[in-house]
Structures are given as C-alpha cells and as structure tokens.
Amino acid sequence: MALEWVDCDFCGGSWTTPLFMLRDLKLGLPGEFRLVRCERCGLLYMNPRPTWNILQEHYPANYGSFQFNFSQRAWYGIIRRCKIVSTYQRSGRLLDVGCSIGTFLKKMGEFGSWELYGVEPVFIAAQFARTRFNLNIFQGTLSESCFPSEFFDVVTWWDALEHVPDPSTCLNETVRVLKPGGWLFVQTPDPNSWEARLFGSYWVGYDAPRHLFMFPRIVLLRKLEEIGFKVVQVGSFAGNASTVCKSIGHWLRSRHQEMLGNLLLRLADSSITQIAAAPFYVLLRYLDLTSSVLYIAQKLYQ
Numbered sequence: 001m002a003l004e005w006v007d008c009d010f011c012g013g014s015w016t017t018p019l020f021m022l023r024d025l026k027l028g029l030p031g032e033f034r035l036v037r038c039e040r041c042g043l044l045y046m047n048p049r050p051t052w053n054i055l056q057e058h059y060p061a062n063y064g065s066f067q068f069n070f071s072q073r074a075w076y077g078i079i080r081r082c083k084i085v086s087t088y089q090r091s092g093r094l095l096d097v098g099c100s101i102g103t104f105l106k107k108m109g110e111f112g113s114w115e116l117y118g119v120e121p122v123f124i125a126a127q128f129a130r131t132r133f134n135l136n137i138f139q140g141t142l143s144e145s146c147f148p149s150e151f152f153d154v155v156t157w158w159d160a161l162e163h164v165p166d167p168s169t170c171l172n173e174t175v176r177v178l179k180p181g182g183w184l185f186v187q188t189p190d191p192n193s194w195e196a197r198l199f200g201s202y203w204v205g206y207d208a209p210r211h212l213f214m215f216p217r218i219v220l221l222r223k224l225e226e227i228g229f230k231v232v233q234v235g236s237f238a239g240n241a242s243t244v245c246k247s248i249g250h251w252l253r254s255r256h257q258e259m260l261g262n263l264l265l266r267l268a269d270s271s272i273t274q275i276a277a278a279p280f281y282v283l284l285r286y287l288d289l290t291s292s293v294l295y296i297a298q299k300l301y302q
Contacts, residue, residue, distance in 0.1 A: 003048035009168045009213065010223055013040035016047065020201040022208035025250045029058060033208040041222075044191050044214035052165070058210055059122050077238055078107050081158060081187075084237075086111040088183050088296070092153030093117065095177065097142050097170070098160025102129030117152070119145050142170050147177045156185045159292075162211040168223070175228050178299045184229060186295040187237055192216050193291035199247040202254065205291050217293060229297035239290025241277035242268045 007014045016036035023032060036047045050058075081104055085094070090112035096105050099118030108114060118137040120126040126139035138145040141164070155174050164170050174184060189205040190196065191214040196203045206214070217234065224231055245268035252261030267273050284290045 002051045002054050004051055005048045006045070008038040008041060008043055009045065009166060010043045010219065011038060011041040013038050015039045019044065020206070022046075022201055022206050024058060024208055025202070025204055025246075026207060026210075027058060027060070031209065035206065035208070035214070042216050042219045044216070046209060046212050049165070049212055050209050055209060056122075078104050080238075081156070081185075082108050082111045084294070084296075085154060085156065085183075085185060089154050093151060094154040094156070095119065095147070095152045096156045096158065097174070098157060098163060099129060099135075099137065100125045102133045102135045102137065104156070104158060105129070105135050106133045117147075142173050142177075149176050150179045150182075151177050152182060153179055154183045154185070158185070158187050159189075161186055162188050162207075162213050162215070165212055167213055167215075171223065171227055175299060180299055180301040182299045184224075184295070184297045184299065186220070186224075186297075188215055188220070188293060188295075190217065190236075190291050190293045194289060195243060195247065195291040199251065202247050202251040203291075204243055204246045204250070220295060224295065224297050228300050230300055231295060231297045233296040234293065236285045236288045236290035236292065237294030238292040239281045239284055241273050241281065243291060245273060 008016075016038055019035045019037055021032045021034055031050075033046050033050070034048065035044060037044050085108065091114060093115045094105075094108060095117045096108075097119045099105055099120045100122075102118055102120075105116045105118050109116060116135060118126075118129060118135055119142050120129065120137055120139060121141055123139055126137045129135045129137045143166075155178055157174075161167050161170065178184065189207075189211070191205070193205070196205060205211075221231055221234065245264045249261045249264035249268065252258075252264065281290065
C-alpha cells in the first residue's frame with residue numbers, strides 16, 4: 001500500500017504522539033492506519049497516510065454518501081443544515097465544498113434566492129449532482145476550481161474538511177473566495193467527544209482512512225481566527241444512536257462476538273432505534289455533548 005509521511009498541516013510540526021491504529025470499519029477493506037496528535041498545536045491526523053490513488057478505493061460507487069435513497073433521518077439533517085444557513089443569509093452565491101451528490105444544494109434552493117455552486121473531487125458523485133439535479137458542480141478540489149476572489153456570500157463544509165489532504169490550504173482558499181462579511185459553516189466530528197473517548201479506535205467517527213484529519217475544538221477555533229474569521233457560534237449540531245450502535249458493534253466483533261456485533265450494526269440505522277433514542281440525543285445536543293460540531297464564522301472586513 002502506497003503511504004506518504006507528512007508534517008502537521010496546521011503548524012508544520014513533526015513531533016507527534018501516536019494515538020491509535022485504525023482500520024476501515026465501514027467497508028472492511030484491508031490496511032491499518034496510524035492516527036497521531038501534533039504535540040505543537042494539537043491537530044490529529046493520519047501519518048503515514050494513503051495517497052489519493054489508494055484512497056479512491058475507499059470511496060466506491062456504493063459509498064453511503066453517494067446514494068440517493070436517503071433515510072428520513074438523513075433528510076432531517078439536510079433540512080436542519082438549510083435552516084441554520086438561512087438564519088444568517090437567505091440569498092446570494094453559496095458554495096458547498098465536498099458536496100457529494102448535491103442533496104444539500106438541491107434542498108437549499110428551497111430556502112431563499114440562491115446561486116448555487118458545488119465542489120466535489122469524486123467523479124461519480126459530481127456527475128450525479130449535475131445530471132440528476134442540474135447543479136453547477138466543479139469536479140476536483142477547491143484550490144483547482146479557481147473561483148474569483150470575494151465571489152461567495154456563503155461557503156459550507158458539511159462533514160468534508162476532515163477528508164481533504166490539505167485543510168489549511170482549503171481554509172485559506174475559503175477565506176479568499178468569500179466576500180467580506182460572508183459566512184462559513186463547518187460541520188466535523190469531535191475527537192474529544194464522550195463517544196470518541198469511550199470507544200477509542202472503534203469509534204466510527206474516525207472513519208479511517210477517509211478522515212485524514214480530526215479537529216479538536218480549540219485547534220480549529222484558533223485556526224479560523226488566525227486566518228481572518230470571527231467565530232460567532234460553535235456547538236453540537238448532530239448526533240444519533242447510529243454512531244453508538246455501530247461503535248459497539250465493531251468492538252463486539254473484535255472480541256469475536258460476531259452475531260451480537262452484526263445485530264447491532266443492522267439495528268444502527270433502523271427507524272425503531274432512531275425514534276427510541278431521539279429524546280436522548282435532543283438532550284445531548286442541548287447539553288453540547290454530541291459527537292458532531294458545527295462552527296459558524298464570519299469573514300472579517302479588512
């Protein structure tokens with residue numbers, strides 16, 4: 001397997017502490033991937049990490065985010081994203097980075113008067129968004145898209161920043177393409193959440209090897225402020241029983257409890273499980289204790 005060694009993307013440091021050896025729990029593909037913490041700035045990242053040629057094998061055509069047969073829970077999450085964006089802005093140019101098959105962009109068109117754009121590196125997902133929803137999608141990376149400076153009123157990164165090999169470059173490019181006063185929305189897993197601490201290497205939020213980076217809150221907050229954002233809100237945004245059930249299921253399978261582990265994996269996304277656990281996760285969101293964090297920031301005027 002082709003792996004590359006890298007220094008910390010945020011501070012350039014090379015002094016790290018190993019945390020876990022991770023596997024691809026979602027797809028079960030072979031390989032072990034080492035997660036480390038930068039001792040200078042606290043960023044978590046995979047090192048060594050797979051090259052893009054290897055990573056593409058971990059984004060097959062049947063990858064969950066590329067499927068249109070969304071559950072009611074998934075649509076609820078998309079609508080919540082649309083509502084939170086429209087709370088801050090209801091018109092203008094909006095860019096969704098890592099837009100997958102374009103479902104957020106399609107739904108966002110119902111929440112105001114928007115000129116919608118997307119960036120998606122995986123060809124099959126970008127092509128689906130173009131043909132199914134007639135969306136303006138650039139297939140590639142944000143840096144390759146070469147949008148004009150100060151072009152967008154809103155840029156969103158929904159569960160996407162952790163996937164890119166160069167988040168610092170991507171955030172700087174986000175600053176460049178946003179208008180002064182424009183809004184940034186970043187949703188990403190929280191590696192300091194109680195779920196991450198409890199389940200360790202079996203926490204599905206690590207999602208190796210697709211999640212190349214993990215951002216402790218203080219680390220990402222500091223980075224956003226350094227590059228010209230004022231963070232106006234940060235807190236729990238999403239969470240459900242699926243993450244817990246799947247994490248326990250994978251842990252059980254590692255202990256040779258295949259039958260019970262597989263049962264939990266099947267139950268993880270069932271409507272009964274989600275409905276039963278919904279009040280608990282509403283409470284966790286209120287207490288700021290879910291494993292997914294939303295950062296809302298505004299680009300400062302020069």
